[in-house]
Structure formats: C-alpha cells, structure tokens
Amino acid sequence: MKCRIAAFAVTFGMLATAQAQAQAQAHERVLVDVPLSISFPTKINNVGDILGYGSEINGLYPVLLHNSVVVRLPALNPIIVIGMRNSYILNNNSQIMYFGYTSGSSGDISTRVLDTKTGITVDIGKIPGYPSTIGTSLNDSGDIVGYAYSPTGRLPFLWRNGQFSQLPLPVGAPVGAAYSYRSLNNRGDVLGDMSNGIDGVSVLIWRDGVPTFLPMPTPANRDISLNQFFAFNDKDQVLTTYHDYHYVTSNYHILTLTTPPIIDNYIGTVTSEPISFNNLGDVLERYAYILNGSPGNGWAYRLTNIPLDGIVSGGHTYQFVDAYCINDNVDVLGKVYQVNSGIIYKTVVYKAIPAPVPQITGLTPDRAIPGMPSIPVTINGAGFDPDSTVLLNGSVQASSHYLSATQMQVVIPASLMAQPRTMAIKVVTPAPGGGASNTQYFNVTVPRATILNINPNRLFPGAGAAQITINGLDFDPGAVVTVNDTYTITPTFVSPYQLTAIVPSSVTDTAGSYFVRVVNPGWSNASTPAPLTVALPAPIISLISPDRVGVGLTSLKLNLYGPYNYQPTVKVSFNGGAPVTPEAITGSRVTVPVPSSLLSNPGNIMVRLVDSFEHGGSSAPATLAVATRPTLTGLTPNHTAVGAGAVTVTLSGSNFEASSTITINNGAPLAMAFVSPTQLRVLVPSSVTAVKGNYVVRVVNTGYSNFSNPQAFTVTP
Structure with a gap:
C-alpha cells in the first residue's frame, strides 16, 4: 500500500472493475477524531495505527498512535531525519522503516526498521562502495526495496531476510540503462522502471526474480510520470500517473496484470491526481475545482465521482480539505473543515463501518421454464448491504439492487433462459467486512415432476420384467424413470399425468424396498421418490x-x-x-x-x-x-325338594358377563338373566328337580376354557 505524503484531502479512487467500484463506495461511515498531538498524520495501516509527526520548537518528531495512545518514536539519534515527512513508512505489522543522515556525516545515509511491538531497531546496513542506503518501499513481511548511493552512481537493491540483492535485467536491455525498484507487494513481487535517456521509461515487474516488461501505453500528448505516483498492490494492479507535455494537467491509469492485461485509463477534462492506493484497488484522488470562496487549496476530493463533502457528523457538516492515506479497510486519514464555522479544522479518520458477511437462504423463484422472458428473482438471506452486488455465474449484474438487509433482487435476462441451464448466484459485499456469500442455484428447466401413485407398487420376486404405471403431474415427454437412482428406464409417455415403464428383471430378481423417481430434463429435476416393493404379499390372518x-x-x-x-x-x-x-x-x-x-x-x-x-x-x-375367569360364590336357594318343578336360582360371584351361560353337571348351557357382573338368575328346569341328588353348577364366559369354579345344588327327597 502506498500513501502520498502530502497535505491533500482524501477521496476514494477509480476502480478497475464494476465490483471494485461498488467496493469504493461502500458502507456507512463515521468521523473519528485524531489526537491533536499528531500535528501531521501521514499513514494509517490496517490495524488502525496512525503514523505522523508532532511538532515542537526545534521541529518535527515522529509519533505513532497505537491502541488510542500516542507514543513518541525513539531512535532519532544518531539518525538526523531528512525530508522528515517523506522518510517514514509504516506497514500492517506495525514495523516502521525510516532513513536519514548518520550523525556527523552528511554523505552517509542509513535505513533502519523499528518493530514497534518489540521495540527492536535493525539497521539494514550498507552495500560495499555505496555509503548511503535509502529504502523506498516496505511490505508486510519486512522486505525493502530502495537504492544505494555513491558520488559515482546509484544501485537499486532488494533487502530480504537481512541480505542485499540485485534483480536481473531483462534480456535485451539497452547497454547503460538506468533502472530503479519503485514498489513491492506482499507476495514479494517488485515493480520498477528502466530508462536509457533515449526511448523513455519502461516499466518492469520482477516475479520470482524474473523480469518482465509491462504494457504501459501512454495516452496521446502525455508522458508517463513515475516520480509523481507509482504503486503496485496485492491484486496485481499497477497505478501510474501521466502528465501533458506542458505539465499543465495530469491523470492516471490502472493496469491489471491479467492475461491479457486490462488497462483502465482515467483521463478527464481537469487534472486528477492519485493520493493513495490500497490492496483492494481503491484510489484516493484529488481534482481541480474552482474555490468559489470555499476553504481549501484549489483541490476537491472524491471517491470515483462522489465528492467527499456534505459529511454530517454530530449535527455539523464537514468537507475534506487535506488528505494523507487510505488503508485496506477503506478508512480515510485526512483533515476536514466544518462548513459555516469560520476556521474550525480537525484531523480525522473517516472510518467505514464493517459490513457483515452476506448469506443466502433461498431464491424466489428458484427456477424458470426455457424460453421465458426476463424474470426478477428475489434473493432471501441475511447480512445484505446497500453496497452489495449480485454475481451471476461469477459476473456482476447491473440489474441487481438492494431491497433490505434480508433481500436483494436481480433480473435474470431472457438470453440466459433460452435453453435449460444452471446459474450460480452469489451476493458480494465489498470491504470493509463483507465478503462473498454461499452459492445458490437458479435452474432453467422444465417443471419438476410429481408422482401421485404407482400401480402396481408391489412386484413378485423372480417374476421377470414387469410393467408399472406411474400417475402424477408435470411429466415431460423427455422424462426418464429411475429406480434407486441407479437404474434408468426410458418410459412410454402417455400424458403429462401418466407414464408406463418396464421394470427390468435385474430389479425384480432381488427382493427389496426400492424407490422410483421421474426425472424431467434439466439439472436436479427429479421428483420426490415413490416406494416400489419387490416381495410376495404379506401373510394374512383371517x-x-x-x-x-x-x-x-x-x-x-x-x-x-x-x-x-x-x-x-x-x-x-x-x-x-x-x-x-x-x-x-x-x-x-x-x-x-x-x-x-x-x-x-x-x-x-x-x-x-x-x-x-x-x-x-x-x-x-x-x-x-x-x-379373567368368572367366580361363583353362592346359590340362592342352593337346594329344593324333589318334584318341586322348575326353580329360580340366584347366582352370586364376580366377573359375570352379559353373554355368560350356566351349566349344570357340565351339560347344555341354560338361559339366564344377567343382573350385574356379580349376579345372575337362572331357571333350574323340572327335569333336574325331578331326580334327587347333588348337581354341579358353573358360570361359563365366552372363550376357550373360561368357566368358573363349581357350586353344589341339592335336590332332596
């Protein structure tokens, strides 16, 4: 990440893709005040550390804001800082690189690295024959590029793991060409330039130590200006400024190192200059404008084409009048002016509030029939942001728009629905925070079939190939039938409501529980399964x-x-x-x-x-x-005289039933009158009382062997 060390206001810049442009405009923001003890802030890293300078009567001194505490940086002796505001660089690991004259020797410049987390300072040393080493770029791994200097010339260097090295020149480089290392990214790729004073400046990239010339076409009537701003980020994007022959206007472009490379030129009618370039591809720029009595220095500031003014915070309106840096969280470090306040200025971080990671739970609708016209699809989920965009098969859709934190909408064009196909849908929210959602799929296909029943749904084992009839809805003439998602059968299409299919003997030879689906053309377009059994009928108990x-x-x-x-x-x-x-x-x-x-x-x-x-x-x-067996406890009366004729007897006990019968001497059942579960009445026939003797009386309930204990009934002489 490169920041321009200058007193200019910040805007977010032009981006190389539509997705990156949405990213630059992202999210709700707040103004956070920077402590007054930082008179000249210069850099903010991704963890929120701010590098800058305090001032005292003898000049400037470097300071670092870390965890809301401003710390004066040590190690200014024996280093005497030159060009103070251009000599300190901060990376995202809270390492600070700085250079300056060694005390007592104006021709001896050293570069050092301070690890603010440990307090350890390392002098990177010197290259033999070169009394000065000046670092110009520091990445998050602590690698440094810069140049060594002597009265006879300059030598570019890469300092990595405590060692100096020089990168090779490309094959065919002009003899005597001068070259420099300008920037390096966090992968260790180095960006530089080469000039022989005749053909102008060529831009190179060293990847894995191998040099390659980059296509950097110069717009008409303009020269490349590497000294003005030249940066390289982790997205393989190179930003370079241009100026016209008379240095009246200047502009810039971004080269994305794809195959083939993508070049985005940002040439306007007025001068625009980049200020800072982050690893997301955001560019902070300033552009010329007419003051009209407003405070400032003749420049206005913007994000893409959105001016950074009219910012409301705490009931006041602010606009940027100075700028320093932007980090990968798209936080802006700069100075704002309170509109209509007279002379109220303050240094701030214009902080973006991180967005949540979007999640998709479903699409409505989630499918369409081939040949349909364009159709709006509602994306349901959570964590959507006004700056979220919809990707369709990886491409940003201009038709997508935000409805709420739980809904987005995108229009699927008719051109993509001419034939059956599957489209992957994602929601992407730009940094800070944000990210890409899970994937949901929109299917262009015939309707999914529904099976209502199968007749017969039971086949006998070993019966050989057998025909079944499948009844349902939305059957397509091109549908197939599957058994257990393994056997595929081409059915006979009877109607959209009926198919017939021959189940092969390879299925009916083996008893088992199977399932049948109807699969219409299209991805994932199978019906829910319907059961099919291969077995003899279940036994029946009549x-x-x-x-x-x-x-x-x-x-x-x-x-x-x-x-x-x-x-x-x-x-x-x-x-x-x-x-x-x-x-x-x-x-x-x-x-x-x-x-x-x-x-x-x-x-x-x-x-x-x-x-x-x-x-x-x-x-x-x-x-x-x-x-439960009936129990007989007594007979009333339990005797009678011989010849008395038919006699009514009351039986007492328990568990009597309305269907109970009475037997005498285990003979034929006698009719009885059911009084209650504890009482029955029976008429003892005259055929019994005509003969003297002892008789056995039982109560018999329905069922096998379901009779009571005996009670005696006596016929006396």
Whole structure:
C-alpha cells in the first residue's frame, strides 16, 4: 500500500472493475477524531495505527498512535531525519522503516526498521562502495526495496531476510540503462522502471526474480510520470500517473496484470491526481475545482465521482480539505473543515463501518421454464448491504439492487433462459467486512415432476420384467424413470399425468424396498421418490381359534387361518416377541403353541405371522383375548325338594358377563338373566328337580376354557 505524503484531502479512487467500484463506495461511515498531538498524520495501516509527526520548537518528531495512545518514536539519534515527512513508512505489522543522515556525516545515509511491538531497531546496513542506503518501499513481511548511493552512481537493491540483492535485467536491455525498484507487494513481487535517456521509461515487474516488461501505453500528448505516483498492490494492479507535455494537467491509469492485461485509463477534462492506493484497488484522488470562496487549496476530493463533502457528523457538516492515506479497510486519514464555522479544522479518520458477511437462504423463484422472458428473482438471506452486488455465474449484474438487509433482487435476462441451464448466484459485499456469500442455484428447466401413485407398487420376486404405471403431474415427454437412482428406464409417455415403464428383471430378481423417481430434463429435476416393493404379499390372518381363553391356562395350541397357503418358512410372533416355530403348517392353517407366560394374566395378545422380506414380511395383527375367569360364590336357594318343578336360582360371584351361560353337571348351557357382573338368575328346569341328588353348577364366559369354579345344588327327597 502506498500513501502520498502530502497535505491533500482524501477521496476514494477509480476502480478497475464494476465490483471494485461498488467496493469504493461502500458502507456507512463515521468521523473519528485524531489526537491533536499528531500535528501531521501521514499513514494509517490496517490495524488502525496512525503514523505522523508532532511538532515542537526545534521541529518535527515522529509519533505513532497505537491502541488510542500516542507514543513518541525513539531512535532519532544518531539518525538526523531528512525530508522528515517523506522518510517514514509504516506497514500492517506495525514495523516502521525510516532513513536519514548518520550523525556527523552528511554523505552517509542509513535505513533502519523499528518493530514497534518489540521495540527492536535493525539497521539494514550498507552495500560495499555505496555509503548511503535509502529504502523506498516496505511490505508486510519486512522486505525493502530502495537504492544505494555513491558520488559515482546509484544501485537499486532488494533487502530480504537481512541480505542485499540485485534483480536481473531483462534480456535485451539497452547497454547503460538506468533502472530503479519503485514498489513491492506482499507476495514479494517488485515493480520498477528502466530508462536509457533515449526511448523513455519502461516499466518492469520482477516475479520470482524474473523480469518482465509491462504494457504501459501512454495516452496521446502525455508522458508517463513515475516520480509523481507509482504503486503496485496485492491484486496485481499497477497505478501510474501521466502528465501533458506542458505539465499543465495530469491523470492516471490502472493496469491489471491479467492475461491479457486490462488497462483502465482515467483521463478527464481537469487534472486528477492519485493520493493513495490500497490492496483492494481503491484510489484516493484529488481534482481541480474552482474555490468559489470555499476553504481549501484549489483541490476537491472524491471517491470515483462522489465528492467527499456534505459529511454530517454530530449535527455539523464537514468537507475534506487535506488528505494523507487510505488503508485496506477503506478508512480515510485526512483533515476536514466544518462548513459555516469560520476556521474550525480537525484531523480525522473517516472510518467505514464493517459490513457483515452476506448469506443466502433461498431464491424466489428458484427456477424458470426455457424460453421465458426476463424474470426478477428475489434473493432471501441475511447480512445484505446497500453496497452489495449480485454475481451471476461469477459476473456482476447491473440489474441487481438492494431491497433490505434480508433481500436483494436481480433480473435474470431472457438470453440466459433460452435453453435449460444452471446459474450460480452469489451476493458480494465489498470491504470493509463483507465478503462473498454461499452459492445458490437458479435452474432453467422444465417443471419438476410429481408422482401421485404407482400401480402396481408391489412386484413378485423372480417374476421377470414387469410393467408399472406411474400417475402424477408435470411429466415431460423427455422424462426418464429411475429406480434407486441407479437404474434408468426410458418410459412410454402417455400424458403429462401418466407414464408406463418396464421394470427390468435385474430389479425384480432381488427382493427389496426400492424407490422410483421421474426425472424431467434439466439439472436436479427429479421428483420426490415413490416406494416400489419387490416381495410376495404379506401373510394374512383371517381368523384365529380360539380367539378368547380364560386366564391361567398352562398350555394352549392356537390355530391361525388365512385366505391362501402359507410359506413353509412362516413363524408366529406374540406381542412382538421372538418368532415361535409352528407345530404344523397345513395349507392355509398354522398351528402354534402359545407361551404359557402370556396366559397367566388377563389381557390382549397381539398375534402376527412373520416371514422374510421376500416372503412378504409381517402380517397385520390378530387379537387373542386372555379373560379373567368368572367366580361363583353362592346359590340362592342352593337346594329344593324333589318334584318341586322348575326353580329360580340366584347366582352370586364376580366377573359375570352379559353373554355368560350356566351349566349344570357340565351339560347344555341354560338361559339366564344377567343382573350385574356379580349376579345372575337362572331357571333350574323340572327335569333336574325331578331326580334327587347333588348337581354341579358353573358360570361359563365366552372363550376357550373360561368357566368358573363349581357350586353344589341339592335336590332332596
């Protein structure tokens, strides 16, 4: 980064690309006052350190503002600073390079580097035969370029890792050509020039020590002016000034070292001069204007074509009247005048507030049909800035504009939607802060298909190739059908709502759960998946016998019946437990023992047939009820005389049901009257009372082996 050490106001400069131009105009800003103890500020680095000079009766002395504290820099002895305001350079690692006469010897100039973080000063030394070394540029790695001087000539040097070296001249360089190293960037590339006094000045770059001439065409009626301003940044951009033959006006251009190189000439109708050049490609410039009674020195200042005036801060309006430097955060160091205040001036940093990194969460819409006219797309997300721009496949879109911190908009031109394609969309916010968002994709494609159902959606293993019908929406004549995203089938297009496809035997030969998609032409244009099963039908339980038993059985054989013959591999699961191997499988009947542990407590048992996936898997459940047995506690009356005829008896107990029946001597069930779960009435027939003896009475509830304990009924003589 190069800063012009002069008392001129700052503006942000012309940029080489549309993206860089948006960058220069970036963000909300605030004015931050610089302490009055810095009389002449000269440089601001990326961490906010300000280099400058304080003044006292004997002259100027160097100072550094770091962490809001102004520190007087040491090491002025034995160095006597010459051209004080041009001899100190600050990098982004808080290193300061300075040069001056060695005490007591006016012909002996030394260059030193002060590390302000450690307080260590290093003298870079001398080249034999040259009593003076003058550094002219310092990068963030501490590399220095400059020249050594003696009464007989000058020798350019590169100082790196404590060693001096000279870079080679290009092949074919004129004999006796004079050359200089002017600037170097943070990659260590060196920019310089060569002149033989005949053909003018040639500009060179040394990359990895190899020299290359740069194309620097001079505008008509103008000469290159390397002494006025000549800088090189980390974006491979070279900035050079030009002046006319009479030195009345001057302008500049930027050369971007791409293949081929890009040259941006900034030739206006009035003189414009760069002041500072940063690693983002921003240029601070001044340009001529008519004073009209305003304070200043005949110059105005601007960012691109935006004047740096009318700045409102703290209820006052300011304009720049002096300028010094710009850093990579696009912070401007300069002096402002308070408009309509008389003579109120102050030194400030015109600080850009860092923008957030933009993020995209979605596009509305996110696709279009080929052949559509231009369409506006809303970009939804967060962290958008008024200076954000939209990149479409890497190119800045002039149609993009800011809606809010959560929305941008860009127009997709019809020319890009003539054929199916995918376009990458990003939002880029310039520094300070900012950056590039994640990528979202806009698809020009036919609509995405929707599958409503597949018929049949179950195929039998080993059945060979089988046809399925797919019903849905938005099927394209060019659509294909995929199975498991692996097998691709060309279907028969019936209509936009129906396709037929032949599922190959390579799929139906293997039982399994598959999924089917319809894929219309275009990138990522597949439907959501629909299931397709290759397996026998699931086994079915039509009924079980018995389906209700009394609690407490020690063993039970259960029969399950279905509509078709069961596979010999089928088993039975009770309440989801481990499958039990049947005792017998006879056609459509399965006989299986029920674990006695399940019969010891009342409740419902879920019974399923289970088999391999190929044989259909698991059936729907059937229910086996384990009921609480009825309890009989008494009969009223519990006896009668022989020949008494039919007698009504009341039965007392518990767990009686409306469907309960009564048996005498385990004979045929008798009709009864249900009174409550604890009481029943039954008419003992005359056929029983006609014969004397003891009879056994039981209550029988529905289900297998679901009867009560016995109670005695006596017919006496």
